Amino acid sequence: MTPEERKVIFASSLGTVFEWYDFYLYGSLATIIAAHFFSGVNPTAGFIFALLAFAAGFAVRPFGALVFGRLGDLVGRKYTFLITILIMGMSTFLVGVLPSYASIGMAAPIILIGLRMLQGLALGGEYGGAATYVAEHAPQNRRGFYTSWIQTTATMGLFLSLLIILGIRTAMGEEAFLAWGWRIPFLISVVLLGISVWIRMQLNESPAFKKMKAEGTGSKAPLTDSFAKWGNLRLVLLALFGLAAGQAVVWYTGQFYALFFLTKTLAIEANSANIMIALGLLIGTPFFVVFGALSDRIGRKPIIMAGCLIAALTYFPVFKAITHFANPALEAAQASAPVTIIADPATCSFQFNPVGVSSFTSSCDVLKAFMASNAVNYNNQKAPAGTIAKAKIGNEEFTAFEGQKLSKADFSARSAELTKSLTEAIRNHGYPAKADPSQINYVMVVALLTFLVILVTMVYGPIAAMLVEMFPTRIRYTSMSMPYHIGNGWFGGFLPPVAFAIVAATGNIYDGLWYPIIIASMTLVIGVLFVKETKDNDINA
Numbered sequence: 373m374t375p376e377e378r379k380v381i382f383a384s385s386l387g388t389v390f391e392w393y394d395f396y397l398y399g400s401l402a403t404i405i406a407a408h409f410f411s412g413v414n415p416t417a418g419f420i421f422a423l424l425a426f427a428a429g430f431a432v433r434p435f436g437a438l439v440f441g442r443l444g445d446l447v448g449r450k451y452t453f454l455i456t457i458l459i460m461g462m463s464t465f466l467v468g469v470l471p472s473y474a475s476i477g478m479a480a481p482i483i484l485i486g487l488r489m490l491q492g493l494a495l496g497g498e499y500g501g502a503a504t505y506v507a508e509h510a511p512q513n514r515r516g517f518y519t520s521w522i523q524t525t526a527t528m529g530l531f532l533s534l535l536i537i538l539g540i541r542t543a544m545g546e547e548a549f550l551a552w553g554w555r556i557p558f559l560i561s562v563v564l565l566g567i568s569v570w571i572r573m574q575l576n577e578s579p580a581f582k583k584m585k586a587e588g589t590g591s592k593a594p595l596t597d598s599f600a601k602w603g604n605l606r607l608v609l610l611a612l613f614g615l616a617a618g619q620a621v622v623w624y625t626g627q628f629y630a631l632f633f634l635t636k637t638l639a640i641e642a643n644s645a646n647i648m649i650a651l652g653l654l655i656g657t658p659f660f661v662v663f664g665a666l667s668d669r670i671g672r673k674p675i676i677m678a679g680c681l682i683a684a685l686t687y688f689p690v691f692k693a694i695t696h697f698a699n700p701a702l703e704a705a706q707a708s709a710p711v712t713i714i715a716d717p718a719t720c721s722f723q724f725n726p727v728g729v730s731s732f733t734s735s736c737d738v739l740k741a742f743m744a745s746n747a748v749n750y751n752n753q754k755a756p757a758g759t760i761a762k763a764k765i766g767n768e769e770f771t772a773f774e775g776q777k778l779s780k781a782d783f784s785a786r787s788a789e790l791t792k793s794l795t796e797a798i799r800n801h802g803y804p805a806k807a808d809p810s811q812i813n814y815v816m817v818v819a820l821l822t823f824l825v826i827l828v829t830m831v832y833g834p835i836a837a838m839l840v841e842m843f844p845t846r847i848r849y850t851s852m853s854m855p856y857h858i859g860n861g862w863f864g865g866f867l868p869p870v871a872f873a874i875v876a877a878t879g880n881i882y883d884g885l886w887y888p889i890i891i892a893s894m895t896l897v898i899g900v901l902f903v904k905e906t907k908d909n910d911i912n913a
Contacts, residue, residue: 392529430865436496441850453501461565468558500853508578520664616859618895656825663833679830715761733775841906
């Protein structure tokens with residue numbers, strides 16, 4: 373590796389780490405941010421704003437891929453991802469100085485959502501630019517190894533955000549952090565931005581792009597050439613369904629859903645869960661490079677497909693093992709005190725609510741939402757039409773209420789009363805309010821989380837090289853960015869709300885895993901049958 377190639381990898385990777393760091397800060401601090409920016413509106417509106425702000429960053433990523441992919445194919449890779457990092461860095465810094473709802477009212481949540489959308493747009497352009505830029509500098513037989521450093525950046529950005537938040541929180545104390553210290557991680561981004569821009573300004577444009585420009589073979593309409601011509605559109609669709617979708621759900625299950633499962637389902641204290649996730653990331657991250665380099669020898673496709681296959685086969689036993697080692701009291705309660713929901717199926721909704729515009733107020737929905745939120749497994753029993761739903765816990769029976777026609781105040785009061793009764797009942801039957809730290813087998817939990825991260829490295833380590841190699845230089849930035857960000861922004865980003873809806877519908881805390889298993893299996897079948905190996909492709913064509 374020449375000094376120039378090292379600089380290309382270092383500059384591209386460092387900037388992308390910082391960009392992922394900026395993007396993940398919101399997710400790590402969402403609860404605290406909601407308290408400052410959504411507290412002044414009614415609870416329903418506040419919930420909608422909080423979900424919109426979270427979802428906006430994921431939803432707009434494909435549009436960022438369109439905007440900046442086109443720009444990257446027209447004017448160059450280097451200048452495009454300079455623009456994306458400037459947008460990301462400034463948007464993140466502005467979150468850190470944005471006045472709260474108490475200061476500027478409704479403008480605060482609206483501006484916050486706007487900044488979050490800018491972050492998503494920037495990220496939609498950053499990844500494709502960095503991956504394309506590094507791949508176009510790499511030797512023919514080392515693209516997997518070179519681009520695997522870019523693949524470490526999302527995990528390293530998440531790790532960096534968790535580390536900085538944990539350090540600041542510990543140093544200044546919980547009260548000060550909740551009041552104003554949460555802003556510091558956002559403000560730090562301006563320093564990281566300055567470093568990234570300075571380094572990237574010293575880079576040259578990629579050889580493949582310069583060659584294309586010199587020969588005058590570039591595309592004048594990258595969007596049309598990418599998506600309006602069947603030959604390339606077919607490749608885009610194969611990249612999405614045969615690679616990116618499966619990679620995305622494995623990635624989000626191994627990192628985000630695992631954290632969600634630890635904190636929300638198993639009720640492990642947030643700092644402990646973050647530390648265990650961080651350790652799993654630290655141990656597993658080098659395997660991005662291992663599998664990237666291995667893909668140069670045996671091919672990208674076998675490794676990605678193997679990752680999807682192993683994930684689909686092991687998710688159920690791995691997550692059940694995490695419950696066993698992290699919250700054995702919950703495991704015991706689920707076995708000894710089964711719960712039954714008796715309801716008219718027509719009144720039970722599929723509680724998928726990614727942007728908070730739906731309300732689930734039927735007697736069935738109220739009971740199922742409570743059970744799913746408290747990690748209580750339950751059986752579904754059909755009741756006659758028009759029956760008010762009931763929950764049977766041991767020998768006790770609790771009747772819910774229909775909330776569709778109640779005022780918000782009455783609904784809240786009835787919900788609080790029912791929740792109190794149900795909570796007392798599940799506690800009496802052994803369902804713990806929190807995981808007992810003394811019963812957590814930290815070594816085994818970290819080992820299982822590391823296994824999940826290694827699956828992430830299998831599907832993610834080689835995929836940048838493969839996506840770059842699937843498309844010609846003149847439309848590469850646009851063509852590879854779109855399937856990647858639809859896969860990760862939509863298939864991956866909406867995994868937690870889909871999984872929660874499945875759990876609420878079926879009554880089993882592990883059934884949310886069917887979503888990543890089905891998507892990973894789809895990618896496995898399409899990838900094996902229709903996606904061709906790319907490692908020997910000439911990317912200068």
